Amino acid sequence: MNKILLIALFLLAVLIPFPAFADDDSEDITKNLGWIAIGCGVVANLPFVLLNKYRRYAVSAGGQSLQTARKIGIVFKPILNFHIMMNSIGYFAGITHGMLLSRHLDSISLSLVITMTLLMGSGLMLKYSSSRHVKLFQRLLHGQFGLVILLITLVILHVLTADD
Amino acid sequence: MEREREREHDDEGLSIGSDAGNLILLVTIGAIIASVGFTGFKILRTKRPAVSKK
Numbered sequence: 001m002n003k004i005l006l007i008a009l010f011l012l013a014v015l016i017p018f019p020a021f022a023d024d025d026s027e028d029i030t031k032n033l034g035w036i037a038i039g040c041g042v043v044a045n046l047p048f049v050l051l052n053k054y055r056r057y058a059v060s061a062g063g064q065s066l067q068t069a070r071k072i073g074i075v076f077k078p079i080l081n082f083h084i085m086m087n088s089i090g091y092f093a094g095i096t097h098g099m100l101l102s103r104h105l106d107s108i109s110l111s112l113v114i115t116m117t118l119l120m121g122s123g124l125m126l127k128y129s130s131s132r133h134v135k136l137f138q139r140l141l142h143g144q145f146g147l148v149i150l151l152i153t154l155v156i157l158h159v160l161t162a163d164d
Numbered sequence: 165m166e167r168e169r170e171r172e173h174d175d176e177g178l179s180i181g182s183d184a185g186n187l188i189l190l191v192t193i194g195a196i197i198a199s200v201g202f203t204g205f206k207i208l209r210t211k212r213p214a215v216s217k218k
Contacts (some may be wrong), residue, residue, distance in 0.1 A: 001173070025206055049192065093196045096197060105180065106178040106179050106180065106185060107178050107179070107180050107182075107184070107185030107186070107188040107189050108188055110189060111188055111189055111191075111192035112182060114192060114193070114196065115192060115196070118196055136207060137203060137204070138206060140203045140206060140207065141199065141200065144199040144202070145201075146193065146195055146198065146199050147196070147199050150192065150195045150196075157188075
């Protein structure tokens with residue numbers, strides 16, 4: 001009971017809502033918001049990517065690692081749901097942020113919107129499409145290394161040029 | 165006046181229509197087209213394995 005109370009208090013302390021605005025005059029607040037968003041992105045994507053890579057490795061390696069992968073398979077669905085939930089929140093929060101601050105639109109923001117929409121669209125089609133061919137195409141497109149690198153670069157550039 | 169013009173010039177750095185801005189947009193669109201093309205190519209390559217000549 002005490003442990004649960006401690007964890008709840010810790011989570012409450014970390015997640016206490018605090019008003020902060022991206023168009024604030026203070027440069028620190030703007031950049032900190034950006035780094036928090038990047039941190040959320042890492043939390044949303046890194047466990048899912050690592051789990052996926054390990055599963056693929058285990059299937060090809062076989063033996064002991066295949067048994068471990070089967071055990072890990074139990075947590076695959078919750079981690080996938082967490083990945084979808086966090087990225088959906090991030091996408092819609094990002095779009096709202098863009099609409100509210102559209103007067104500051106620059107090429108990095110526009111590129112970011114295009115890349116995010118493409119990845120979100122491919123993720124949605126991957127989840128909801130029933131066609132095998134569409135699923136295969138979207139699975140490959142959603143995990144394209146080039147697109148991931150492009151997104152990371154654009155997000156970091158967007159944060160670094162936030163005060164301009 | 166001079167300072168204002170200078171600031172406006174600085175703001176043009178990454179704005180849409182500027183050289184750097186256009187370059188960033190071109191790189192993004194190019195990377196997206198390349199990714200989609202590469203994905204299609206990958207699927208076509210795996211679906212039609214090369215037939216060995218006897």
